[in-house]
Amino acid sequence: MPHFRLRRAVVALVTLPLLALGTGLATAAPAPHSTVGQAPAATRVSVIEDEVARTLATALTDPALRERLRAVADPVALAPLAAAVPGPAARGLAEATARADRGIATAKGLGADLGPLLRVQLADxxxxxxxxxxxxxxxxxxxxxxxxxxxxxxxTAGRSHALDTGTLPTRPVYLVDLDTAKTLEAGVAVLQREFGARGLAAAQAAGGWWVTKITSVRVNDDEEPWFKGAAEMFALVTGFGQDGKVRVDSVAMPYLQYDGTTYYPNQILVNWSSYKYNLADVVLMEDDGDTNYLALAQAVAAVLLTIADQGAYIPLVNAVLAALPESWWTDDPDYVESWYTLARSSSGRLNGARGNGWMTVEPYYVQQF
Known part of the structure; x- marks a missing residue:
């Protein structure tokens, strides 16, 4: 089945697995259910998008708007497109979409000044x-x-139709979705800002430093219905910083878009100069476009700040997973994969704990000029 571009932001949390404190034994992370940081943003974003979809559909009675949209080959920001078309239908759509953009940005914890977020494209x-x-x-x-x-x-009359997700519709369908690359970039910035404000992201050491570089990465193929498409990923790298406090770093992974595809990013994942110990771990998460980054940062920070350096490496992944909102463990498999005990010397292929993905890594020395 072909892949279709649509909002499927995938969130990668690269963190340290939680040690069962006092036992000295690290355990694989289950999919816990937490009531911390409930995420009504999921409902708000979905409702806003649905309202815009209906508004666009009824506005397509305007021949000028319909023709302008028909000429679009790639995903295009909806508000500017509508604003460029004369007439009351397009003007009303532009105003409604601009309000929706601001509402979605707020619901995702990104502020209200990101500009156009909602896009439109042909499903296939x-x-x-x-x-x-x-x-x-x-x-x-x-x-x-x-x-x-x-x-x-x-x-165009505003009537609702139920489309089978298992079959590509024969009738043309426009899809309203989020510019997930834009929200990903803003979300990673929010995470880093919030972690820094809570003392979870101290400055890195000067001079050259060892890093772990991702040379290739793949998430196993899941059968995708026609309404799913490109994903967006980001990583949170966490451990104990040089100051002995828990540290979290955000790493954007915008290239990692589809299941069943191997990517070769040569991307720096962990900067070891920022860490006291030489171990870290990875948790891969999926976001359906409705993640509230501010709430996520606050929930994760609230848990990690309760864990103190005991003079030896303490893995933290279960603590991070336990901090995730309840909605992340319902409906969709938002928790995708985990990699445990990534060391500064790790090299080669690392299979995920769930068997749902792998990555190859290598140590690399970054020389400062």
Whole structure:
């Protein structure tokens, strides 16, 4: 089944696994259920997107807007597109979408000044022929639950239609989704800012330093329905800093978009000069576009700040997973994979603990000029 571009932000939490304190034994991270930091943002973002989809569908009675959208080949920011089309329907759509952009940014903990976030695109290039022949399009958003059997779409009269997620629709469908690359960049900045403000991201050492570099990475293929598409990833690297306090670093991974694809980023994952010990671990998470980055940072920090350096490496992954909102453990498999005991000397292929992915790494020395 082909991949379709759509909002599927994948969150990678690169952290240290939690030691069962007092036992001296590290255990593999289960998928815990936490009530910390409940995430109503998921509902708010989905509702906002659905409202915009309906507004766009009814606005497509305007021939000028319909023709402008038909000429678009790639995902395009919806508010500017609508603002460039004369007429009351397009103007109303532009205003509604601009409000929605601000509401989504706030719901995701990103502030309200990011600019356009909602995009529109054709669900599949094969639908362009039907559009050119005059077929009336539908407008939909992706279901938050990737296992949903139907996804809701609207026609130009505002009527709702249930589309089978297992079959590519024969009728043209426009998809309203988030610019996840933009929200990812802003979200990683929020995480780093919040961790720094809580003393979880002290300055790194001067001079050259050893790092762990990702040479290739892959997440196993899951059957994807037609409404799913490109993902976005970021990493949180955590351990004990040189000051003996828990440290967390955010690393954007925008290239890691699809399951079943091997990527070769040559990306720095861990800067060991920032850490007191030579061990770290990785937890890969999936975000359906509705992650509240501010709430995530606050929840993770609240747990990590309770853990003190005991003079030996203490893994922390279970603590991070326990801090995640309850919504991350329902409907979708937001917890994807874990890698334990990544050392400064680690090299070669590292299979994930769940058997759902792997990465190859190598130590690398960065020389400061």
């Amino acid at each position: 290039p094969s639908m362009r022929t039907a559009l050119a022949a005059g077929a009336a399009p539908l407008v939909a958003t992706a279901a938050t639950d990737e296992h949903a059997r139907t996804v809701r779409a609207y026609d």
